[in-house]
Amino acid sequence: MGQILVLDQNMINMIAAGEVIERPASVVKELMENSIDSGTTKITVSIEDGGRKLISVTDNGCGMDGEDLARAFEPHTTSKIKTSSDLQGISTLGFRGEALASIASVSQVKCTSRTKSQTGANCIEIDCGNKSDISPASADYGTTIQVRDIFYKLPARRKFLRTANTEMGHIAEQFTRIALANTPAGNKQGLDLTLIHNGRELYRLSDKDHLHQRIAELSPIPSSGISENLIEAESNEKSLHILALMGKPSISRTSKKFQYVFLNGRFIRDKFISHAIKEAYRGLLEPNRFPVVFLFIQMPYEDYDVNVHPTKSEVRFYNSNLVHSQILGCLREKLLGTDLQSHAVLPTATGSPQMQGIGAPGHRSEAISDAMAEFFKKHRPAQTQQQFSYKPKQQIVALRPSAGQIPESHTGAAMVSAFAQTSQPMPEIRSEQRKFIQIHDSFVVVQTDEGFVIIDQHALHERIIYEDLCKRIRKSKLESQKLLIPESFDVTPSDADLLNTNAELLEKLGIELVPFGPRAMAIQAFPTLLTKADPLDFVQDLIDLLGRKDINLDGEKLLDEVLNMAACKAAIKAGQRLTDSEIEQLLRDKVNAESASRCPHGRPTTIKFSISDLEKQFKRT
Ligand code: ADP
Ligand code: MG
Numbered sequence: 001m002g003q004i005l006v007l008d009q010n011m012i013n014m015i016a017a018g019e020v021i022e023r024p025a026s027v028v029k030e031l032m033e034n035s036i037d038s039g040t041t042k043i044t045v046s047i048e049d050g051g052r053k054l055i056s057v058t059d060n061g062c063g064m065d066g067e068d069l070a071r072a073f074e075p076h077t078t079s080k081i082k083t084s085s086d087l088q089g090i091s092t093l094g095f096r097g098e099a100l101a102s103i104a105s106v107s108q109v110k111c112t113s114r115t116k117s118q119t120g121a122n123c124i125e126i127d128c129g130n131k132s133d134i135s136p137a138s139a140d141y142g143t144t145i146q147v148r149d150i151f152y153k154l155p156a157r158r159k160f161l162r163t164a165n166t167e168m169g170h171i172a173e174q175f176t177r178i179a180l181a182n183t184p185a186g187n188k189q190g191l192d193l194t195l196i197h198n199g200r201e202l203y204r205l206s207d208k209d210h211l212h213q214r215i216a217e218l219s220p221i222p223s224s225g226i227s228e229n230l231i232e233a234e235s236n237e238k239s240l241h242i243l244a245l246m247g248k249p250s251i252s253r254t255s256k257k258f259q260y261v262f263l264n265g266r267f268i269r270d271k272f273i274s275h276a277i278k279e280a281y282r283g284l285l286e287p288n289r290f291p292v293v294f295l296f297i298q299m300p301y302e303d304y305d306v307n308v309h310p311t312k313s314e315v316r317f318y319n320s321n322l323v324h325s326q327i328l329g330c331l332r333e334k335l336l337g338t339d340l341q342s343h344a345v346l347p348t349a350t351g352s353p354q355m356q357g358i359g360a361p362g363h364r365s366e367a368i369s370d371a372m373a374e375f376f377k378k379h380r381p382a383q384t385q386q387q388f389s390y391k392p393k394q395q396i397v398a399l400r401p402s403a404g405q406i407p408e409s410h411t412g413a414a415m416v417s418a419f420a421q422t423s424q425p426m427p428e429i430r431s432e433q434r435k436f437i438q439i440h441d442s443f444v445v446v447q448t449d450e451g452f453v454i455i456d457q458h459a460l461h462e463r464i465i466y467e468d469l470c471k472r473i474r475k476s477k478l479e480s481q482k483l484l485i486p487e488s489f490d491v492t493p494s495d496a497d498l499l500n501t502n503a504e505l506l507e508k509l510g511i512e513l514v515p516f517g518p519r520a521m522a523i524q525a526f527p528t529l530l531t532k533a534d535p536l537d538f539v540q541d542l543i544d545l546l547g548r549k550d551i552n553l554d555g556e557k558l559l560d561e562v563l564n565m566a567a568c569k570a571a572i573k574a575g576q577r578l579t580d581s582e583i584e585q586l587l588r589d590k591v592n593a594e595s596a597s598r599c600p601h602g603r604p605t606t607i608k609f610s611i612s613d614l615e616k617q618f619k620r621t
Contacts, residue, residue: 010105010129013075014154017102019310023161024051025170026311027107027147030099032178035059036265037080037092038143041207042192049198050164050493051171052150060142063115066122066134073109073126075101089301093266093312100145105129106157107150113143128153168197169494176218177267179205180260180294183214185243197493200518215245215294219258226251226292233334238322240299242330247292249284254544254565258292264301269313272324273297280331295327436583442574444583451610457586458574460605464589466567469529473508473563478527480510486522487536491543496521498546509562511539533569541565 007015021027028045035043038061048054064072071077078097081087087095103109104126114121123137151158161167175195184190190207205214212227219226230245247258261273273295281291305316317323436446444455472478491499499506499513499521506513512525526535545561572578578586590606 009075013101013105013129016075016098017106018157020099020102021106021150023170024055024150024167025174027051027055027103027150028057028171029174029178029311030094030103031055031057031145031147032174033093034099034145035061035143036178036182036191037094038062040142040191041189044194044196045171045175046196047168047171047198050161050167052158052161052164052167053148055147055150055171056144058142058144060140063118063141063143064113064122065115065118069111069113069122069124070131070134072111073100073104073124073131077101087307088305090306091264091301095307096310096312103147104131106154107152108148110146110148111143112137112139114139114141116141163497165493165497165500169492169497171195171197172202172492172494175203177260177262179203179214179218180211181262181265181267183209183211185211185296202519211245211294219292230292230294231334231338233330235326235330237326239303240297240323240326242327243296244327244331244334245294246280246331246335249281249289249291252285252289252291254289254541255548256290257544257547259290259295260293261295261297263297263304263315264299266306266315267313268315270315270317272317272320273327276324276328277331279328280335284335293331297323297327299323436587438578438583440575441577444578444586446587448608451608451612451614453606453608455586455590455606456574456604457572457576457578460590461571461586462567463605464586464593465529465570466563467593469563469566472529473559477508478510478529480512480525480527482512482525483523483535486514486516486524488516488520488522489536489539490520492519494547495543498543502546505559505562508559509566511535511542513539527566530566530570532571533566538566538569541569 020030024047028047028051032043032045035057038059040059040061042060044056044058046054046056046058068079076097077100078095080092080095080097081090100109105128107128109126110123111125112121112123118141121137121139121141122134124134125132151161172195175193179191179193182191182193184207190209191205192207193203193205194201195203203217205217209217212230215230216227226247229248229251231248233242233244233246235242256274259274259277261268261270263270277291277293277295285291303318305318306312308314308316436444438444438457442457444457446453446455469478510525510527511523513521514524516522523535523539526538530538542562542565545565546558572582572586
């Protein structure tokens, strides 16, 4: 006897729901998108218990009459496309006609709707696929959909729901994407949007918001005043309009969380676009940093296909090379034409390096190493064999004897030969005494018995701090001190959840956080060893790191990442002028550090140049 059965419609819907409805946030996305497609000007989203108990979305859009209301929850029912030709050039957010049917097959749904021309509203209830009749109701025009007890008949799916805070974090993220995509711009009207959780208002966004305002309201990047750190670029060529708000390197992040790409009002993820963004920032950021970018693309609907992914978050561009090159060109040109340094590396009046976000100095150090490498490459030809110009200068400082005992470390043989052949005069170093000199406020050149070494001041200091942190944390927790004024910062529910889950780690690090109002926390104590780091910046990057899903971090590995990050933030930056005694201290600490020749990221801290190599290069031997 045949084993194959035809599944009943409800089973089909439940299976389909698996693709579209992963968690409460997916419901919020689908319902908000339906509201936008209905031409609404105002959406109110009200959530209870992270969406496990209730997700309610109300709009003032076109509404549905009784007949449509009964049909909307059937599978494959849509008012947005009619024929296959409509599939080319979809201008609405939805078109697959399966969201409502999917949602109603895995939860209890009540939908009340009224068109503008009707005098009364209608209502329908569906309990995991079982539909009630349409009944009259009283409501304003527009639609309200309430979704209760998601997955309640599917224990296996319900079990996968995380804590209310985490689910709420996902919901807030979907809300944020839709809010950014629907900010008023040009002749496009914005939307009034409200998000409420357990009766508390999390966001109330006005349809009059400017993009900068909305970004500031939605992105809790602490203290930095995100608006001042965004560079705007625009281009309009070959029917592709690009508007980009690009974060300066100083507000770069440890994940791609703050890269938002919108295509004709739809949030998308696209590997070509991600690549273009990465390339645009090439050389401006350290490899493990990601820029903050808000990218709005407008292009003809016919130039791409949205029908490639059930949640429509991926699209297929018909000319992806053009999209890539135009985005890269627009972003790169603007970034290279902008002075990115000014705010990032200037010390404040008190001398504290508050504005020194991690990205900027890293970028500078990398840019300088790049520049040096470039310089070495260019001057490789051995046509000139000019001697060093020994012109002692005022800046040359005598090194105290103790600092002279620099251990030998990394030998950059290739660099040595390239450097030795340069036609440029070397940094002047007198021969009769041990000497050091800081160059470009970033490197320290030190004469040694065998020749000289060039030290990357940031990389070396980072290594020293890292080892110190490792030693101390192995013994017990880091010593911390109370901040004079606790520094507060905004948290999303999922941030708060992450911090809660990692309370032990925070304790070990000596970071004390306390709740500070409904959506904020305050840093009360901060590790003494990290006084050079900005507490807010540190905690924000820590949250990013804890929330990273692309790397599997736990226990030791996580701690190591955190210590790396801490060391990087607390270390002297490239571009920072050092006093003689600071340099001497650095050199003394170098002697004691276990593996000072490599920074925690694996880059060398020191490159050695030997006199015998130099002599060979100058054909003295
Ligand atoms: P799709 O959005 O892909 O068409 P859905 O299952 O999400 O499919 O919705 C089915 C249909 O229900 C829509 O095409 C639309 O006609 C109607 N609909 C859904 N939500 C609303 C709403 N908030 N206001 C008016 N009509 C709606
Ligand atoms: Mg839809």
